[in-house]
Amino acid sequence: MKYVVWSLVVILIILHQDFWNWDNANLVFGFIPVTLFYQVCISLGAGFTWFLAVQFIWPEKLEYIEQLEEKQGEE
Amino acid sequence: MTFEPGITQLVIISIYLALLLGLGLFSNRLFSGSSKDYMLASHSIGPFLLLMSIFGTTMTAFALVGSTGESFKEGVGVYGLLASSSGIVHSMCFFILGVKLWSFGRKYGYTTQIEFFRDRLESDKLGIVMFPILVGLVIPYLLIGVMASGTVIAAATKGAFPDFFTATGGGVPGWIGSLVVCGVVLTYVFFGGMRGTAWANTFQTIVFMVLGVVTFFVIASRIGGQDSIWENLKLASESIPRDKLVRAGNPSMSYLRFATYMFVPLSVGMFPHLFQHWLTARKASNFKLAVVAHPLFIMIVWAPCVLVGAWAAGSLVELPPPVKANANAILPFLVARFSGDVLGGFLIAGVLAAIMSSLDSQFLCVGTIFTNDIVVHYGGKNRFSDKQIVIIARLFIILIVAITYGLSLLDYRRVFTLGVWCFSGFSALFPLILAALYWKGLTKAGAYASVITAFGLWCYFFYQSDFAGNPHYNVLDMMPVAPMLLGSTLALVLVSLVTPKPSEETLQKFFPAKDS
Numbered sequence: 001m002k003y004v005v006w007s008l009v010v011i012l013i014i015l016h017q018d019f020w021n022w023d024n025a026n027l028v029f030g031f032i033p034v035t036l037f038y039q040v041c042i043s044l045g046a047g048f049t050w051f052l053a054v055q056f057i058w059p060e061k062l063e064y065i066e067q068l069e070e071k072q073g074e075e
Numbered sequence: 076m077t078f079e080p081g082i083t084q085l086v087i088i089s090i091y092l093a094l095l096l097g098l099g100l101f102s103n104r105l106f107s108g109s110s111k112d113y114m115l116a117s118h119s120i121g122p123f124l125l126l127m128s129i130f131g132t133t134m135t136a137f138a139l140v141g142s143t144g145e146s147f148k149e150g151v152g153v154y155g156l157l158a159s160s161s162g163i164v165h166s167m168c169f170f171i172l173g174v175k176l177w178s179f180g181r182k183y184g185y186t187t188q189i190e191f192f193r194d195r196l197e198s199d200k201l202g203i204v205m206f207p208i209l210v211g212l213v214i215p216y217l218l219i220g221v222m223a224s225g226t227v228i229a230a231a232t233k234g235a236f237p238d239f240f241t242a243t244g245g246g247v248p249g250w251i252g253s254l255v256v257c258g259v260v261l262t263y264v265f266f267g268g269m270r271g272t273a274w275a276n277t278f279q280t281i282v283f284m285v286l287g288v289v290t291f292f293v294i295a296s297r298i299g300g301q302d303s304i305w306e307n308l309k310l311a312s313e314s315i316p317r318d319k320l321v322r323a324g325n326p327s328m329s330y331l332r333f334a335t336y337m338f339v340p341l342s343v344g345m346f347p348h349l350f351q352h353w354l355t356a357r358k359a360s361n362f363k364l365a366v367v368a369h370p371l372f373i374m375i376v377w378a379p380c381v382l383v384g385a386w387a388a389g390s391l392v393e394l395p396p397p398v399k400a401n402a403n404a405i406l407p408f409l410v411a412r413f414s415g416d417v418l419g420g421f422l423i424a425g426v427l428a429a430i431m432s433s434l435d436s437q438f439l440c441v442g443t444i445f446t447n448d449i450v451v452h453y454g455g456k457n458r459f460s461d462k463q464i465v466i467i468a469r470l471f472i473i474l475i476v477a478i479t480y481g482l483s484l485l486d487y488r489r490v491f492t493l494g495v496w497c498f499s500g501f502s503a504l505f506p507l508i509l510a511a512l513y514w515k516g517l518t519k520a521g522a523y524a525s526v527i528t529a530f531g532l533w534c535y536f537f538y539q540s541d542f543a544g545n546p547h548y549n550v551l552d553m554m555p556v557a558p559m560l561l562g563s564t565l566a567l568v569l570v571s572l573v574t575p576k577p578s579e580e581t582l583q584k585f586f587p588a589k590d591s
Binding site for chain 2: 012016017019022024027030031032033035036038039042043046047049051053059
């Protein structure tokens with residue numbers, strides 16, 4: 001899953017370049033400039049990618065520190 | 076009952092500022108008196124407060140006032156320049172840097188970045204080099220907020236005191252507005268410390284997000300003069316000039332410039348105030364919500380502002396020449412033009428909320444750096460009591476507020492341009508933090524080389540740009556941040572390869588066997 005998530009990050013960075021819309025003045029749904037609409041989709045894609053990251057590749061070893069802290073707190 | 080124009084807005088802004096003062100004073104009742112509580116809220120911050128305080132700190136005048144103004148000037152491509160790229164890059168920094176730095180902070184008791192670097196690179200003097208650079212880069216960032224707060228208050232209260240303030244059309248002059256905002260932020264930071272700051276940030280982030288969305292719908296429902304919001308939306312967007320809809324032909328949006336803008340959000344990796352916020356987390360998993368929600372929150376705030384800024388460039392909105400000339404005044408003007416006095420007052424409170432939710436963390440952070448990294452470090456840990464450390468931090472916060480306010484009276488620059496320069500400086504230091512966490516080969520000399528190169532290039536390019544006076548300044552058609560980042564990375568790697576590594580003990584401390 002690590003490779004999937006980091007590949008998605010790289011894909012997002014490439015898609016973000018968006019030179020294919022450089023001279024596109026169309027309005028999506030009649031009011032959202034396509035340049036803006038496309039980049040809003042990139043934001044949504046970023047949210048989804050980072051959701052996958054925290055779900056599947058979260059650094060679990062840090063739980064050790066949390067447990068240690070909790071133990072110290074109890075003492 | 077009718078009031079002078081601007082009075083209603085002034086009353087609402089005053090009530091909002093009073094509420095914040097109350098919140099800060101209330102959080103003081105939970106203050107334990109220790110320096111750890113004052114600077115890091117005793118590592119007690121949960122996922123929601125962490126998300127809101129990190130987001131509120133990252134979004135400043137730059138997000139609301141700056142994005143609207145910049146979209147008015149440069150078009151809707153502004154969203155791609157900083158908002159969507161930040162959604163990718165900021166969360167990446169939280170994920171790969173924030174969580175790891177939090178774990179070292181908890182293990183080894185760090186409060187500031189400089190403490191971490193001193194330990195990681197076995198270099199005491201590195202702190203001396205980094206202190207003025209970090210503080211020097213935070214100050215322009217602070218200036219952005221202080222200047223913008225004065226501008227929006229002046230615009231919102233226009234007409235309130237026509238006999239007193241003739242030069243501003245009766246509006247409260249910028250210097251008074253900035254002074255009051257500085258005073259309010261100083262008060263709740265002074266009394267509430269990090270806990271007060273986190274609470275105030277959360278409250279203010281909710282305020283500016285909700286009011287930002289409300290602003291958009293109010294303006295959208297009235298801008299075209301039609302009954303249906305849908306018709307108004309269509310009319311408003313159809314009125315946007317073509318050069319604001321596309322990036323082609325815009326000197327600020329060449330391919331290379333757009334691509335290299337992506338390096339600017341790397342700055343969050345080195346923001347000292349964000350480092351301090353990261354350390355407030357109760358546990359590592361509290362970061363998860365911030366990592367996921369941050370790009371979506373940026374979208375909620377930026378997308379409406381950018382669209383509204385582009386509408387302002389269209390034929391439906393007639394802008395007076397002074398507003399046209401000052402990009403920072405676009406949003407306050409639109410709010411005043413399309414909403415009633417009451418809503419207008421609330422919306423201005425929302426803009427001030429965005430500004431103050433960054434100012435507070437930055438003031439607190441500078442006070443913390445000075446106290447921990449200079450006074451306590453060189454004065455000796457046992458020389459001061461915990462109570463004295465809190466007093467020193469508070470005194471330095473007062474000093475830095477006074478200096479920032481004084482500087483804000485001297486000059487004026489476009490909020491967006493000044494912000495980008497400040498972020499670029501922090502971004503140029505990004506290789507250092509990345510290498511410190513992930514590359515055993517980083518050496519003390521490599522770190523010095525990287526910091527000095529980044530700072531030298533920043534000063535040179537800043538001078539070349541007429542001290543941010545030229546918003547289209549570029550280096551070989553790239554954003555200046557690109558060569559700065561390249562230079563600092565090369566210096567870091569090349570010098571590290573030929574200089575002695577840190578001791579095995581230090582490497583074991585930061586790269587324990589089970590991590591490798």
